Amino acid sequence: MKGVYPILKRELRSYFASPLAYVILVVFQLVSAMFFFLNLKGFLHLQFDPSYQLLREELNLNTVIIIPYFDTMSIVLLFIIPLITMRLLADERKSHTAELLFTSPIKLRSIILGKYLAALILLIIMLCLSSLNIVVLMAHGNPDLGVVLSSYLGLLLLGASFLAIGIFASSLSSSQLVAAVIAFGILLLLWLVGASSDTESSIFGYISLISHFKNFGKGIIELKDLAYYLSVIYIGLFLTHTALDSERWR
Template sequence: MILTIARKELKLLFVSPLAWTFLALIQLMLTWVFLGRLDAFLELQSQFMQIANPPGATEVIIVPVFAVASLVLLMATPLFTMRLMAEEWRNHTMTLLISAPISMTAIVLGKFLGLLIFFLLVTLLAVMLSLSLLVGGTMDLGLLLSNAIGLLLLAACFVSVGLYISSLTSHPAIAAVGTLGVLLALWIADIVASDAGSVIQNFSLLRHYESLNRGLIDSFSLVFLVLFIVTFLILTIRRLDGERLHG
């Protein structure tokens, strides 16, 4: 049942030009960054030779590409999550899902999974772009894997927040603005806390992503991101149940 809902979400996504335009644009941007960094790497290569432990191509080229990808996702996710629930409320299609013999959990997980598969596609595009480096030499596949896992987890966090906020309103635009606001706040939580050891820093999503971005698979970061996702999914399910109870 979760798959049926996920399939429907993907179908609705790909009949609209939004998904295709986004895929094209993000690929264009990532390639731009990729080529820019590649250029810089080639220029600096002779100087790298003189350092004892020089950074590799993966570190110089791929890490910035994924850092940019995370920012693009932060800006774009609200556009995709806004319609997940809000539009179902507005078009009265939620009735179809609620009247069907499926649980609220299946509805929420299906929607989450559907959008996550889309972002998996985005991650795969970035990974394929990175793998093209193999044509000209070797690369650090472990670092690439850590980046890919990080990007996907980050996207999952964004989607779960967006899904929850979308379930609070029947206006997609409000859902989009709300999600963007929350995501930006979670992003700059890093900057707000001036001293290094502050607790607030732990809530910054991008800070956890950065460690994965650098190739450091920190179990604290992984647990934080997964708990973050689960929390917002549970909130969404409770919200759907609440709508039925309090209407």
């Protein structure tokens, strides 16, 4: 696994050398803060609603703010991740640096892994920044920390799966735009395919990216969901490797 670190370092540097990383971080932060604020406002509204008294048990911080917040975040990620991954490999091809990478004495899998980890670090930074919203909530109330943590784990795994699919899309084209569109298309398909069914009842429910996230939102960490996301990540990276390797043989 020699060579992973220099690739990762360069990739991260390149994210932050261009405005891209900052724009993505700011947009994600703004959008998440906005959704958080709307949920919070809805919750405060309920406080003065007389019927709220009857449903006090059900309509707490978790059900009104935390769960919907993480659901929306997962959709926001769906839009943002293709923008993070689009340049990873497409740009190497466009700027002819692929020839440098592929003639260096490092393995193809180290290159892919380095790039993937750099994108993953950006994702983690993004999620950490957005946790400020939750910190504010903690200061003034007591949300269920277990649910928050499992939701973050779910969001991280979901985002990491998106990244793996995104890097695969990026390996297919030398145009960043095409790579982003392909990634977005695949993600949307995998998202919607099981929108109407759950993981148990049908195969579509099982392969859907969204249905596995639901448990995390409820504070349940199940092995099958972990296994699902880890497999998606592995398959994404494996396909990337295959795509790049087979291109050389053509």
